Amino acid sequence: xxxxxxxxxxxxxxxxxxxxxxxxxxxxxxxxxxxxxxxxxxxxxxxxxxxxxxxxxxxxxxxxxxxxxxxxxxxxxxxxxxxxxxxxxxxxxxxxxxxxxxxxxxxxxxxxxxxxxxxxxxxxxxxxxxxxxxxxxxxxxxxxxxxxxxxxxxxxxxxxxxxxxxxxxxxxxxxxxxxxxxxxxxxxxxxxxxxxxxxxxxxxxxxxxxxxxxxxxxxxxxxxxxxxxxxxxxxxxxxxxxxxxxxxxxxxxxxxxxxxxxxxxxxxxxxxxxxxxxxxxxxxxxxxxxxxxx
Numbered sequence: 001x002x003x004x005x006x007x008x009x010x011x012x013x014x015x016x017x018x019x020x021x022x023x024x025x026x027x028x029x030x031x032x033x034x035x036x037x038x039x040x041x042x043x044x045x046x047x048x049x050x051x052x053x054x055x056x057x058x059x060x061x062x063x064x065x066x067x068x069x070x071x072x073x074x075x076x077x078x079x080x081x082x083x084x085x086x087x088x089x090x091x092x093x094x095x096x097x098x099x100x101x102x103x104x105x106x107x108x109x110x111x112x113x114x115x116x117x118x119x120x121x122x123x124x125x126x127x128x129x130x131x132x133x134x135x136x137x138x139x140x141x142x143x144x145x146x147x148x149x150x151x152x153x154x155x156x157x158x159x160x161x162x163x164x165x166x167x168x169x170x171x172x173x174x175x176x177x178x179x180x181x182x183x184x185x186x187x188x189x190x191x192x193x194x195x196x197x198x199x200x201x202x203x204x205x206x207x208x209x210x211x212x213x214x215x216x217x218x219x220x221x222x223x224x225x226x227x228x229x230x231x232x233x234x235x236x237x238x239x240x241x242x243x244x245x246x247x248x249x250x251x252x253x254x255x256x257x258x259x260x261x262x263x264x265x266x267x268x269x270x271x272x273x274x275x276x277x278x279x280x281x282x283x284x285x286x287x288x289x290x291x292x293x294x
Contacts, residue, residue, distance in 0.1 A: 016201060023126055023149045023203045026095045028284050030150065030205060030233060032272050040096035040128070041087050041292075043080045043118075044071035044279040046108035049101075051132055051186060052168040053156075054244035055209060058102045062277075067240055069102050071279035072293055077114040081121050087281055087292045088122070094281070096150070098128035101278035106135040115146040126150060130207075134172060134186055136193025144200045151197050152235075153190055154207040157215055158225045160184040165214050168244070191229065198230040205270065207235045210251045210259060219259060220266070227267040235270035236260055 024030045026038050049058065062070035075083065088094050097118050105111040106129075115127060128150040129143065136153065143151070157163035163183025170182035177185055197204055206226045208219055215222075223234055236259055238250045251259070260269040274284045282288040 039094040039283045041281045042098050042100045045110040045114045046103045046105040049103035050107040050171040057243050071102050080114045081117050096126045100130040106139045119147050133190035133193045140196040150203050152205040204231045205233045211239045223263045223266045233268045
């Protein structure tokens, strides 16, 4: 017999559940099995950035490196539509269209123009975006309107003291902030933006750059914080020594694996990342961008 005081669980929208499962099972970054079946296409339409990380060097004319922040050329939103059309004809396994730079997507109007065109022309493709999260609280609703269902936010610290060692400056609403003040603004916006995106039923992944001697012992606190917010998966990626951190050694493969094992009890870990370029196309580790971005 049912007691009137029994707690009942709210019904789950089957359509929403199906959509969310697809955004996981067909996204090569969110599901390790998917990376062998499906591909992604990054559109390099966003050149400007609003923060400066001490490990970041952006390059818009790069063919010899494979890392975030580089592409062989910038393209316009209109060109992006034609490139996508060409790519999905040549490689039908491409299921995800993403914008990952080479700058900060949310800081470039071209991002939103591109997403609008992709939504109009390719409504069946998953839309994805990578961000530093600074503008995510004020842009999350727009991203939701543009059918962006997957978002990656790079969170390297949840303590401004540690963040101050990682970021040279933060440009927020036309003002430049440095040190702990800048890091505090960035971290607060990242966490608020993640919470808002999850509230909009987006699937969120957090990237964390493992920087030995700076945030290695702090990553577990990042994992706990973002897990509490509802983040689906965390991706711990090794530092690429360059710019102001060119003298810091990257973590070893064993150190990365040990860190992932430590964190796996807290939040699901992505173990198959390839630190993709801003113009990457194809399956992870099997890029074919030279066959599309001619």
